[in-house]
Amino acid sequence: MPLTASERRLVDSAASWFDANHERFVNELCDLIRYPSVADESDPSPKPAEPYGHEVRRVFDHMIGKAGRDGFPTHDYDGHVLEVAYPQDDVETGDDIAFVGHLDVVPAGPGWTHDAFEPRVIDGDTVIGRGSLDDKGVSLVNYSLLRFFNEQGHRFRHRVRVLFGGSEEPALNDIKWFVHNVGAPHQAIVTDGPFPVNNIQKGLLDVDVALPVGKRLRGWHAGSSANTIPAVASIDLVGTDADEVRQAVDHAGLDDDTRGRITITSSDDADDGGVTITAHGISGHASKPDGTINAIALLTSVLTKSGLLDGRDAEAAAAIAGWAGDPYGGALGFAFENTESGPTTGNLGIIMPGPEFGTDAEDHAVPSDAIVMHLDIRYAVGQKSEDILAAIRRHVEPLGGRLVNVLNDDPYYVPADDFRVELLTGAYNDVIAGMAPSTPPARPVAMGGGTHARFIPGALNFGPEFHTEYVPAVDGIVMDPPECITPGTGSAHGIDEWVSIRNLKAAFVMYALGLVRLDQYLDGGN
Numbered sequence: 001m002p003l004t005a006s007e008r009r010l011v012d013s014a015a016s017w018f019d020a021n022h023e024r025f026v027n028e029l030c031d032l033i034r035y036p037s038v039a040d041e042s043d044p045s046p047k048p049a050e051p052y053g054h055e056v057r058r059v060f061d062h063m064i065g066k067a068g069r070d071g072f073p074t075h076d077y078d079g080h081v082l083e084v085a086y087p088q089d090d091v092e093t094g095d096d097i098a099f100v101g102h103l104d105v106v107p108a109g110p111g112w113t114h115d116a117f118e119p120r121v122i123d124g125d126t127v128i129g130r131g132s133l134d135d136k137g138v139s140l141v142n143y144s145l146l147r148f149f150n151e152q153g154h155r156f157r158h159r160v161r162v163l164f165g166g167s168e169e170p171a172l173n174d175i176k177w178f179v180h181n182v183g184a185p186h187q188a189i190v191t192d193g194p195f196p197v198n199n200i201q202k203g204l205l206d207v208d209v210a211l212p213v214g215k216r217l218r219g220w221h222a223g224s225s226a227n228t229i230p231a232v233a234s235i236d237l238v239g240t241d242a243d244e245v246r247q248a249v250d251h252a253g254l255d256d257d258t259r260g261r262i263t264i265t266s267s268d269d270a271d272d273g274g275v276t277i278t279a280h281g282i283s284g285h286a287s288k289p290d291g292t293i294n295a296i297a298l299l300t301s302v303l304t305k306s307g308l309l310d311g312r313d314a315e316a317a318a319a320i321a322g323w324a325g326d327p328y329g330g331a332l333g334f335a336f337e338n339t340e341s342g343p344t345t346g347n348l349g350i351i352m353p354g355p356e357f358g359t360d361a362e363d364h365a366v367p368s369d370a371i372v373m374h375l376d377i378r379y380a381v382g383q384k385s386e387d388i389l390a391a392i393r394r395h396v397e398p399l400g401g402r403l404v405n406v407l408n409d410d411p412y413y414v415p416a417d418d419f420r421v422e423l424l425t426g427a428y429n430d431v432i433a434g435m436a437p438s439t440p441p442a443r444p445v446a447m448g449g450g451t452h453a454r455f456i457p458g459a460l461n462f463g464p465e466f467h468t469e470y471v472p473a474v475d476g477i478v479m480d481p482p483e484c485i486t487p488g489t490g491s492a493h494g495i496d497e498w499v500s501i502r503n504l505k506a507a508f509v510m511y512a513l514g515l516v517r518l519d520q521y522l523d524g525g526n
């Protein structure tokens with residue numbers, strides 16, 4: 001919808017207010033980045049109000065100080081979540097609208113071109129530092145909304161507040177705690193993802209399956225990361241020599257590409273003559289298997305075709321080759337697709353010896369004649385986790401396999417034609433239309449990752465990131481990393497995380513418009 005006259009005034013005054021406060025914004029963002037507020041959940045009996053460690057506590061106290069100087073009421077929920085409220089008592093409805101971000105960050109990690117917690121500001125627009133994008137920059141944008149509307153003397157129909165989580169990154173425990181102990185906001189707007197509006201996040205299902213094997217696969221390790229399609233997998237075979245294995249592989253009827261991906265070497269550490277067979281696949285993220293080759297699938301397939309295994313080993317390898325070789329779950333019977341969220345994916349990313357896995361959910365040790373395979377499944381909206389688990393059982397149980405661990409997070413889904421999704425998508429498009437009129441409109445997007453919205457009933461994800469994957473390029477928005485960022489770095493959790501203040505300003509204006517519209521139309525306003 002086009003902007004009304006008063007919305008036009010709002011958008012203009014929000015933009016010029018942000019410009020007038022640009023320097024303060026950059027300085028305050030740098031202050032926030034200087035707290036190395038990596039959430040620490042390792043202490044089983046943490047100090048009071050420090051459930052996520054001292055650095056998260058310090059950054060909360062910093063925000064409480066700021067809110068105090070601005071005259072905004074705060075509520076510290078025992079260090080799990082910090083609330084700063086819009087200073088207005090005479091609201092029409094006690095129901096609230098809450099902007100939700102987080103002040104914890106992922107660890108810096110190696111490879112930064114400067115101290116990750118000592119921010120650099122380039123040309124007054126690019127701020128580089130851990131948390132600049134995820135999620136301190138936008139947390140400060142949310143806070144700035146309170147300042148802006150307060151200076152305008154704006155009256156809302158709803159209670160408006162900003163929530164800052166203290167432990168989003170490890171496992172979203174801050175908001176889980178909040179929803180469980182305090183209650184969900186009436187309408188949460190989560191600001192930790194892509195623009196325009198993210199309305200779908202796939203379900204996440206982690207499954208470990210124990211599978212009995214024979215002598216050769218016993219003790220086998222492959223892969224190391226559940227959400228990565230393994231690039232390399234190898235196995236040591238004892239009681240054979242390299243020539244014998246090479247002959248078997250050469251006569252397995254492999255095509256040239258497959259044969260070229262297999263290396264065979266004499267094992268250094270085998271006393272009785274042993275051979276290491278290594279498969280070289282093509283790695284990728286578990287949620288995007290197109291163009292990848294799972295090295296575990298490749299290795300088990302070659303072992304099967306070359307007749308190097310027998311009995312239980314041969315059975316297990318043939319089955320794993322099929323299961324791991326289909327990253328869309330077809331071979332395990334749970335392939336599914338939905339046009340809005342795309343296909344279900346299933347990555348068999350890790351194999352480990354049973355004893356190393358330890359005990360199952362019922363505390364029974366996994367026996368030493370079993371291996372455990374880990375599946376990272378991201379399932380489409382409309383599919384049920386129980387159906388996926390039943391399909392896996394139907395395939396593994398005939399081989400003596402059983403599920404030893406299951407972790408499930410249901411999908412997040414708000415229909416694209418929900419009026420609130422349309423309203424916020426419209427706020428995005430209307431602000432963009434004012435900045436760069438020839439830009440085609442953006443549509444709500446699905447994404448693989450998980451945000452706070454998964455655990456807040458009815459929550460919406462509204463920016464603040466501009467990605468060409470999700471929105472048409474916009475003149476005046478920094479879509480590609482600036483020159484000061486080395487290609488291949490700069491992502492939210494990566495080396496040299498950066499944010500453009502110009503982009504945050506655009507987000508600020510969209511949030512101001514989205515908030516005023518939501519406040520007006522939520523709960524039957526008109």
Ligand SMILES: [Zn+2]
Pocket residue numbers: 102134135168192
């Ligand atoms: Zn985040």
